[in-house]
Amino acid sequence: MALHLRHRGREYRVLLLANDLCGGPRYGLSPGTCYRAALDNEPTRMAHLTFREIKAIEPPEPFTTL
Numbered sequence: 466m467a468l469h470l471r472h473r474g475r476e477y478r479v480l481l482l483a484n485d486l487c488g489g490p491r492y493g494l495s496p497g498t499c500y501r502a503a504l505d506n507e508p509t510r511m512a513h514l515t516f517r518e519i520k521a522i523e524p525p526e527p528f529t530t531l
Contacts, residue, residue, distance in 0.1 A: 468501060469519060472508040495531055503527040 474480065501508075504525060511519055523529075 467497070468504060468508045469511065469516075472512055499531055500528065503531045 505527075507525060511522070
């Protein structure tokens with residue numbers, strides 16, 4: 466969802482970093498760039514969906530593994 470918000474923010478020329486949105490380093494999570502790579506083009510493909518619709522779709526395998 467953080468990556469999705471980042472993608473939407475770009476449409477309005479607002480720069481949001483995924484780590485800023487989810488605080489990954491504080492919780493021992495991988496860097497946002499790793500999650501972005503694992504999602505590939507999913508944020509772009511799902512830009513028109515609601516959060517409820519996004520949550521109903523299984524994440525890609527590389528993302529789940531990460």
